[in-house]
Amino acid sequence: MSGQxxxxxxxxxxxxxxxxxxxxxxxxxxxxxxxxDAVEMVKARKPDVxxxxxxxxxxxxxxxxxxxxxxxxxxxxxxxMLTARGQSKDREIAERAGCDAFMTKPFSNAxxxxxxxxxxxx
Amino acid sequence: MPRDTLTGSRIRERRVxxxxxxxELAKRADISPSYLNLIEHxxxxxxxxxxxxxxxxxxxxxxxxxxxAETTLLATLREAASAADMQEAEFVRVEEFAGRFxxxxxxxxxxxxxxxxxxxxxxxxxxxxxxxxxxAASLHEMLSTVTAIRSAASILAEPGDxxxxxxxxxxxxxxEDSARLADTSRSLAQYLxxxxxxxxxxxxxxxxxxxxxxxxxxxLPALEIASARVEDVxxxxxxxxxxxxxxxxxxxxARYRTDAERMPLAGxxxxxxxSGSDPFALSAxxxxxxxxxxxxxxxxxxxxxxxxxxxxxxxGSGVTTFRKPLPEFPLPRLGAGCAFxxxxxxxxxxxxxxxxxxxxxxxxxxxxxAYAISQPTGPARPGxxxxxxxxxxxxxxxxxxxxxxxREVGLTCRICPHPSCEARRExxxxxxxxxxxx
Numbered sequence: 001m002s003g004q005x006x007x008x009x010x011x012x013x014x015x016x017x018x019x020x021x022x023x024x025x026x027x028x029x030x031x032x033x034x035x036x037d038a039v040e041m042v043k044a045r046k047p048d049v050x051x052x053x054x055x056x057x058x059x060x061x062x063x064x065x066x067x068x069x070x071x072x073x074x075x076x077x078x079x080x081m082l083t084a085r086g087q088s089k090d091r092e093i094a095e096r097a098g099c100d101a102f103m104t105k106p107f108s109n110a111x112x113x114x115x116x117x118x119x120x121x122x
Numbered sequence: 123m124p125r126d127t128l129t130g131s132r133i134r135e136r137r138v139x140x141x142x143x144x145x146e147l148a149k150r151a152d153i154s155p156s157y158l159n160l161i162e163h164x165x166x167x168x169x170x171x172x173x174x175x176x177x178x179x180x181x182x183x184x185x186x187x188x189x190x191a192e193t194t195l196l197a198t199l200r201e202a203a204s205a206a207d208m209q210e211a212e213f214v215r216v217e218e219f220a221g222r223f224x225x226x227x228x229x230x231x232x233x234x235x236x237x238x239x240x241x242x243x244x245x246x247x248x249x250x251x252x253x254x255x256x257x258a259a260s261l262h263e264m265l266s267t268v269t270a271i272r273s274a275a276s277i278l279a280e281p282g283d284x285x286x287x288x289x290x291x292x293x294x295x296x297x298e299d300s301a302r303l304a305d306t307s308r309s310l311a312q313y314l315x316x317x318x319x320x321x322x323x324x325x326x327x328x329x330x331x332x333x334x335x336x337x338x339x340x341x342l343p344a345l346e347i348a349s350a351r352v353e354d355v356x357x358x359x360x361x362x363x364x365x366x367x368x369x370x371x372x373x374x375x376a377r378y379r380t381d382a383e384r385m386p387l388a389g390x391x392x393x394x395x396x397s398g399s400d401p402f403a404l405s406a407x408x409x410x411x412x413x414x415x416x417x418x419x420x421x422x423x424x425x426x427x428x429x430x431x432x433x434x435x436x437x438g439s440g441v442t443t444f445r446k447p448l449p450e451f452p453l454p455r456l457g458a459g460c461a462f463x464x465x466x467x468x469x470x471x472x473x474x475x476x477x478x479x480x481x482x483x484x485x486x487x488x489x490x491x492a493y494a495i496s497q498p499t500g501p502a503r504p505g506x507x508x509x510x511x512x513x514x515x516x517x518x519x520x521x522x523x524x525x526x527x528x529r530e531v532g533l534t535c536r537i538c539p540h541p542s543c544e545a546r547r548e549x550x551x552x553x554x555x556x557x558x559x560x
Contacts, residue, residue: 011266013295017273020288055262084265085258091549106237106269108206109276 003120004028006047008038008064009082010056018051021109022116035059039067043074049119051112052099054083054090062097069098078119082107129173130164132187132194136180137162138520143428150179155424156339163449195220195231202234212281226278229296233275236303240268244537260310267303271296329455330367331374332445334359340446341423345379346387352376374444381418384410390418391426399431399517401493412475413497416515420446432490432516434465437499438509450488451516452533460532461545464494465514472496472510479519479528489528491519 005022009015010033019029032041036058042050050068054061061081069075081099083090094102100122101115137147148158151172160166161176168176169188177184199216220227244261274292277284284292344355352375359375360368385408397403405415420433434453435444447453459465464476476494494514502508532538535547 011270013270013299014266014273016291016295017270017277020277020292021273084262084269105265106272109273 002026002028003048004030004045005049005051005116006042006045007031007051008035008041008056008061009033009051009053011053017109018112021113025113025117027116033057035061035064038064039071042068042077043071046074047077049116050077050079051116052079052081054081054085054094062093065094065097065099078122080112080115080119129168129188130160130162130166133158133168133176133180134162135194136182136187140180142180144430145425145428147176147179151175156430159424159430159449195227198231198234199227201238202230205234205237206276229293230275230279233271233296233300236300237268237272239307240264240303241537256313257310260306260313263306264303264310267299267306271299271303274299327364327366327370328442330363331370332455334363334367334371335446340421342375342378342421345375346382348383350379352379370443377417378421381410381414381421384408384414385418387422390422394419394422394426394428398428399515401515411497412493412495413511413513416493416495416513419515429518431518434459434463434514434516435511436465436469437511438469440466440469443511448490448516448518450518451482451490454534458534458547460534460538461547462529462531463514464492465512468494468496468512468514469510472498479526480531481528482531482533489519489521491517493517 005027007015007018007029015031019031022029030045030047032038035056038059052061052064065079068077079099080101080103081094082103082105084105091102100119103111103115144158145155148155152175161168173184173187177187196216199220203213203216274295278289278292338359342355344350352372356368356372356375360371363371385404389407390404393404393407399419401412401415401419404418405412416433419431424430430448432448432451433444433446434442436442445453453459464478468476473495479489479491481489492514494512496510496512498508499511500509532540536550538550
């Protein structure tokens, strides 16, 4: 597979592991760790798939996603949300905000890879 | 070297292999069964003379208990492989993996044990999670750390070569994250201990009642005496309780006293010595109903039982009104247990006794026999509906090869990893293998 994935996550070792498995699969991986300027980063990078953590410094992943979905320039971007909160209400919030896939921690590398491939193929 | 935390598990493993009851081993080692129970669940550190005494009682070298056996490592690796749905061709090579890469195998096993420990923490904390932002934040931190460990460990465990530089980086990440996990766990444990020692006025009355029994134990010698006054015992145990919690305590203690009167301790000890933790035997001996016999067994001193027993009681709405959990069979704090428990199924068929062997999905190592019955809460009255409540006695059951049906159950949906369950009320936070496409 090839294409660009933007990973917005503030946990350095998760960033390193996900970057490794995606890079090995042929993806170009860009990373970012701050929520405050995440929307600008997405618009500048124009990735094929966005992996977005929910709990970020500066701005939550839900708020970032809502802003992306309201922006005609970037509102069709496939988004995979990652969170440690797996309750039904969190899934509902993610669904309403407009995410394409939702995974709860601790997830497996294989699932991340499979989901990114599926989202890119949409 | 990291501190070994599995000595207790090895003692339990060796005791079961030797066919010894917990109470028998405790007697030989000159400690109480409840203390041995804590040791076996790795909740008390053990060393020195006590370790030597237990090893002697088990007929093994002390080093075998502290250093572990090859079987323990292999069993842990197999658990890790099962949890990850590893392909059969890789799964059968576990011994080869442990033999060729002992360091990596030990690291993977240690990570698996940490994940299991974390799962137990999740089970214990999940009910409080929605009510306590500090717990939610701590758990978020722990899950993120475990995710990082799991991802790095998976990469290292995959077949094929990884460049030495990446190996070093992921190895270092696992080391750093393990240390962070230890710090977070320690801080969380300290927070919980402090919370437990504070006044419990902000807790639900049922929590306060649980706290009373955690502190005093479930056997209350003061209520075994014929002249015992329930109010006096409630005054002593219920200091600082809210009005609602004291009302609940009085109700439970009054039942205890009535049961103790109908089934005196000495007679119960005789029945247990002859028949084990069998509610039918106790009921038959004293001519009582089965639910009373279950409650009596749950309140007997652990020293006279082959193994500690658990008990759950719920009313007709399914709300838990009494809970005595076991280390290997926890009970959710705010009700909402697994719909497959006989406790709830008994409500649908009042007065029919359900007896079956259960395994909790996340705890394949532990098996329990459940006795459950739903009985009227009072006498029948003309033209009035009868209210029912259900009792479920939980008795540890040794694993046997046999044809007896074993029912797989969960604890509560939110933390049950069972992938496809008809009774599921909500998605599980313990299953990450099925990303939800929205």
